[in-house]
Amino acid sequence: MDERDLVLHGLAIKRHATAAAVADAIGLTEGAVSASLARAVAANRAMEVDGAYVIAPLAGLALEARYGLHFGALREDAGFCRAYAAFERINRTLKNVITDWQTMDVRGTRVANPHTDKEYDASIIDRLATIHEQIEPVLAQLAQRLQRLGIYARKLQAALDAAEDGEPEWVSDIRRDSYHTVWFELHEELLRIMGRIREE
Amino acid sequence: MADRWILRLDGTALPEKTLIGGKAWSIARMRALGLAVPPAFVVTTDACREYLSSGSIPSDLEQELDAGIEWLESGTNRRFGSSESRLLLSVRSGAAISMPGMMDTILNLGMNDEAEMALARESGLPAFARDTHRRFLELYSNIVLKTPIGEEGSDVNPASLRERIRDAGHDMPVSPRAQLSHAIAAVFGSWNSRRARRYREHHNIPHDLGTAVTVQAMVFGNLDDNSGTGVIFSRNPLSGERTPYGEYLPRAQGEDVVSGRFTPQSLDSLRISAASVHSELLAATNLLEKEHADIQDIEFTVQEGRLYLLQARSAKRAPNAAVRAAVEMVAEGMISIDTALSRVTSEQVRSMLFPRLAEGADRDATVLARGEGACPGVASGVFVHEADEAERRAAKGEAVILVRKTTSPDDIHGMIAAKAIVTEQGGSTSHAAVVSRALGRPCVVGVGSVSALRPGVMGTVDGGGVVYAGSLPVEAPDEEHDPHLRQLIEWARVRSPVAVLRPSGAHEIGDRRSDYVDLDAQLTAVDNSSLAAVLKGMKTARGAILATPEAARQAAACGVKTIVTEPVLPALLAMLGAKS
Numbered sequence: 203m204d205e206r207d208l209v210l211h212g213l214a215i216k217r218h219a220t221a222a223a224v225a226d227a228i229g230l231t232e233g234a235v236s237a238s239l240a241r242a243v244a245a246n247r248a249m250e251v252d253g254a255y256v257i258a259p260l261a262g263l264a265l266e267a268r269y270g271l272h273f274g275a276l277r278e279d280a281g282f283c284r285a286y287a288a289f290e291r292i293n294r295t296l297k298n299v300i301t302d303w304q305t306m307d308v309r310g311t312r313v314a315n316p317h318t319d320k321e322y323d324a325s326i327i328d329r330l331a332t333i334h335e336q337i338e339p340v341l342a343q344l345a346q347r348l349q350r351l352g353i354y355a356r357k358l359q360a361a362l363d364a365a366e367d368g369e370p371e372w373v374s375d376i377r378r379d380s381y382h383t384v385w386f387e388l389h390e391e392l393l394r395i396m397g398r399i400r401e402e
Numbered sequence: 403m404a405d406r407w408i409l410r411l412d413g414t415a416l417p418e419k420t421l422i423g424g425k426a427w428s429i430a431r432m433r434a435l436g437l438a439v440p441p442a443f444v445v446t447t448d449a450c451r452e453y454l455s456s457g458s459i460p461s462d463l464e465q466e467l468d469a470g471i472e473w474l475e476s477g478t479n480r481r482f483g484s485s486e487s488r489l490l491l492s493v494r495s496g497a498a499i500s501m502p503g504m505m506d507t508i509l510n511l512g513m514n515d516e517a518e519m520a521l522a523r524e525s526g527l528p529a530f531a532r533d534t535h536r537r538f539l540e541l542y543s544n545i546v547l548k549t550p551i552g553e554e555g556s557d558v559n560p561a562s563l564r565e566r567i568r569d570a571g572h573d574m575p576v577s578p579r580a581q582l583s584h585a586i587a588a589v590f591g592s593w594n595s596r597r598a599r600r601y602r603e604h605h606n607i608p609h610d611l612g613t614a615v616t617v618q619a620m621v622f623g624n625l626d627d628n629s630g631t632g633v634i635f636s637r638n639p640l641s642g643e644r645t646p647y648g649e650y651l652p653r654a655q656g657e658d659v660v661s662g663r664f665t666p667q668s669l670d671s672l673r674i675s676a677a678s679v680h681s682e683l684l685a686a687t688n689l690l691e692k693e694h695a696d697i698q699d700i701e702f703t704v705q706e707g708r709l710y711l712l713q714a715r716s717a718k719r720a721p722n723a724a725v726r727a728a729v730e731m732v733a734e735g736m737i738s739i740d741t742a743l744s745r746v747t748s749e750q751v752r753s754m755l756f757p758r759l760a761e762g763a764d765r766d767a768t769v770l771a772r773g774e775g776a777c778p779g780v781a782s783g784v785f786v787h788e789a790d791e792a793e794r795r796a797a798k799g800e801a802v803i804l805v806r807k808t809t810s811p812d813d814i815h816g817m818i819a820a821k822a823i824v825t826e827q828g829g830s831t832s833h834a835a836v837v838s839r840a841l842g843r844p845c846v847v848g849v850g851s852v853s854a855l856r857p858g859v860m861g862t863v864d865g866g867g868v869v870y871a872g873s874l875p876v877e878a879p880d881e882e883h884d885p886h887l888r889q890l891i892e893w894a895r896v897r898s899p900v901a902v903l904r905p906s907g908a909h910e911i912g913d914r915r916s917d918y919v920d921l922d923a924q925l926t927a928v929d930n931s932s933l934a935a936v937l938k939g940m941k942t943a944r945g946a947i948l949a950t951p952e953a954a955r956q957a958a959a960c961g962v963k964t965i966v967t968e969p970v971l972p973a974l975l976a977m978l979g980a981k982s
Contacts, residue, residue: 218815256790297831304839305830306718308639309647312830313720314839316747321500322718328502331597366502366597367604376814376840386811386833400810401827 203272205230209238210247210257210265215390218254227387229353266394273395276347285343286392292336293389299329300382303373317370327365330373330381334362348395354388407449407463408470411442411616421446423496423614432711435693437686440710441477442618443470445586447497450612453590459583467582470617478619482512483578488520490620491582495589497613501605503597504613505589506545510620512578513538515560525625530655532560539563539574542581546588547572582617589615621705621712624653628676628707631656634669634683636691636698639719642726646687656701656712672704679709690714695736696745697727721750729886739893746890748951748972751881752842753778755969759864760875767862768871771824773849775867776835781821781844782862782873785855789816796820803863805855809834817841822863826852881969894974900958902970902977911942911966921945930956937962951976 203211212228212235213219219227225235239255242248247261257265276282303326305312317323338355345352361381364372374382393400409417411426413433422430426444433439445463452460471482471489480489494507513535522531539560543551551566567574575581592598593613602609623631634648649666651658652675658664673680683702686709690698699717703710719727728742737745756779783801786792789812792804796819804820806813808827817823817837822844825834829848838845844865855861855869862874881887882904895902903911911918919936921928922945928936930952937943937960944966947953954973957965965973 215811217812297836300836301831304836308718308720308723309635311640311720313718314749314753316721316724316750318745318747319716319718321715324500324502331502363600366601374836374840376837382836383811390811400808400833 205234205238207265207268207272209235210242210261213248213255213257214262214265215387217256220253227353229350269394269397276395277397279347281343282347285340286396288340289392292333292340296333296385299326299333300374302326323370327373331362331366334358354384357384405466407445407460408466409444409446410470410473411444419498420611421448423447423498423616424500425494425496426614426616429616432714435689437711438709440619440621441474442616443473445615445617447612447614450590450593450614451610453587454593454612459587464583474619486520486524488512488517490517492618492620493585493589494616495592495613496616498611499607501598501601503592503595503601505592508541508545508585510534510538511581511585514576514578525622527624530624535560536563543567546585586615589613621703621710622655623703623705624655625706627653629653629705631703632666634687634700634702635717636687637727639697639717639723642723644730646684656703676704676707679704679707682709686711721754724750725754725886725890729889743890743894743975743978746975748975751887751971751975755879755881757876757878760877763874764870767874769868770854770861770871771849771852771869773846773867774830775865776830776845776847777838777843778865779844780862780864780876782860783821785857785859785861787857789813792816793819803861805852808832809837817843824849824852824855824863824869826850881971887971891971891974894971894978898974898977900962900977901964902973903964903966904968904970905966908966911964915942917941919943921947934960949973
């Protein structure tokens with residue numbers, strides 16, 4: 203993928219993002235991304251509001267049309283597809299863990315987790331760490347075919363470390379690169395690479 | 403002869419947690435209270451340190467284990483590794499401080515082909531015995547050998563599981579005694595797992611503390627008609643009412659209760675079938691609640707007419723149960739007012755005060771869609787099908803409900819802008835559900851078809867799972883109308899460094915003073931990020947946003963001494979540094 207499409211691709215995954223956030227997501231320098239975004243705005247491929255960028259609807263469609271070109275080889279790659287299938291399998295467990303983080307079962311009724319029971323929270327973070335151990339080899343396989351994807355492993359590890367070190371916001375807070383936020387962006391990335399549509 | 407590496411948990415002594423770990427410590431404590439716990443001994447952290455420095459289990463530990471097993475055998479009238487009444491064991495790690503990366507519990511240790519047959523004959527349940535055997539092999543392989551071989555829920559026979567373990571290059575001991583030694587060595591080894599080391603380094607926990615290993619007799623609730631299993635709460639965890647509440651499943655194991663395959667009965671069935679066990683259980687529940695001064699959630703098993711308590715812990719509870727129990731326990735002299743206040747979070751109070759449909763409002767209302775309730779609360783607004791449009795219209799002050807087939811990270815700005823969220827597909831673990839709960843937006847997921855939710859039309863979302871046509875009247879419960887909340891407010895006011903007043907009683911406060919600010923009257927909306935700048939130098943602040951714990955804390959940090967907002971309790975609890 204050339205730099206122009208890579209920046210648009212990063213913007214498609216991180217919507218309403220600053221140049222810095224897009225740069226962080228795709229592993230380019232902020233300067234390069236800022237310049238590329240400025241060109242995209244000038245060409246009506248993106249819009250800017252208060253320093254945050256959005257991809258223009260038509261540019262988004264055109265980008266998706268070019269995914270076949272960019273990712274065709276990966277879609278045919280048996281190793282990549284196996285790793286993707288493994289991600290989808292583990293994704294089901296991850297969703298359950300995040301739900302158990304936010305809500306607890308009290309005799310058949312789901313109530314919000316008030317995060318007062320340190321033992322309960324620790325057990326969920328423990329499950330998250332187990333998932334991380336399962337996803338690490340999968341991420342390594344994905345990154346072997348597309349090096350850029352290694353960024354997600356680093357970000358997931360950082361979020362898990364922060365959560366284990368006593369900052370539980372890093373599990374699922376949506377306003378930071380929490381484990382759930384990064385996982386979801388990775389899922390979005392993989393869906394785009396594979397040309398699939400999210401099921402839920 | 404005094405053992406060097408092992409301590410029998412018979413209740414005569416309460417050794418240090420650093421020596422026996424948290425789990426063994428709570429068993430010892432329960433035994434000391436005279437409660438019936440399955441017999442157990444603990445291999446101490448001394449043995450772990452010896453193992454870690456020498457690399458092998460000390461030889462005299464093996465002898466002490468033999469003696470310890472004999473002691474468990476005499477306490478249970480069962481035999482480990484021979485005879486018809488098999489003794490099976492659970493093996494768990496336990497450090498003084500619980501930490502990630504430590505080995506999980508192994509259940510049913512001692513299982514092999516002969517033990518399976520013995521258990522099948524004893525219980526009359528060959529399928530159960532087979533399942534117990536299979537699950538033991540899976541656990542052992544997973545945890546001790548670190549070679550996952552099982553397929554969940556499959557009915558592979560044990561012989562082929564053993565073959566798979568062999569094929570993976572491992573030796574699965576048949577001898578129960580060898581299984582035990584290997585399991586103990588695996589627990590000790592897990593002390594140095596990467597995650598455990600990292601955790602200790604970050605939390606300044608010395609690496610030489612070591613972990614203990616608790617070895618406990620397994621009990622079975624499905625051996626005969628005088629056996630069963632259940633859970634009991636010392637108070638109702640949904641309402642907080644001071645009545646023990648529980649479930650009992652005769653002739654069943656714990657996993658049968660969890661699996662939902664069987665419908666548990668009320669505790670009354672235990673009272674009718676075994677009155678003395680029932681009263682012993684209630685007495686134990688009462689004792690444990692007094693001892694821990696909190697609602698207890700207790701797992702128990704009755705084996706051949708004898709009660710065993712498996713685990714007692716502080717119960718998870720619904721918000722109103724947390725509030726009611728905290729207030730009532732103060733009246734009962736069980737806890738202090740400060741403890742009561744620390745047991746209720748701002749968020750729990752807020753969720754009790756979520757707007758709900760006014761009484762009878764849904765009677766003549768048209769239901770447009772039904773789905774799974776993902777986040778509670780009620781909100782009305784105009785249906786909007788695109789996140790960008792939701793954001794645009796909300797910015798102009800319009801209340802919108804975001805309706806999507808599914809949501810993805812693309813939609814988050816729209817979800818933040820919306821008053822409520824509805825999705826066509828997905829369940830309680832879907833992205834929409836996760837994000838709506840993080841945002842506190844009422845949300846209904848998986849309604850099947852959103853064709854009835856036409857763009858631009860007004861509707862009302864009840865986060866319990868229903869979408870109605872039109873804007874239905876809602877009412878927010880008043881904290882002053884709930885006697886327990888009123889009590890908490892009274893207690894919190896005395897302790898809060900900042901006065902928090904309701905607008906109805908504070909019309910004049912601060913007016914026309916230079917150190918007073920009304921956030922609701924600001925020209926641009928104030929949010930958490932702009933709050934500090936607006937509050938700087940202010941002594942009195944008024945505004946709806948201050949009812950949220952984050953904003954209230956910020957106000958206190960800025961030196962504000964009086965807050966006027968509604969409800970007051972969430973802000974007050976935030977001031978107390980209560981966990982929220």
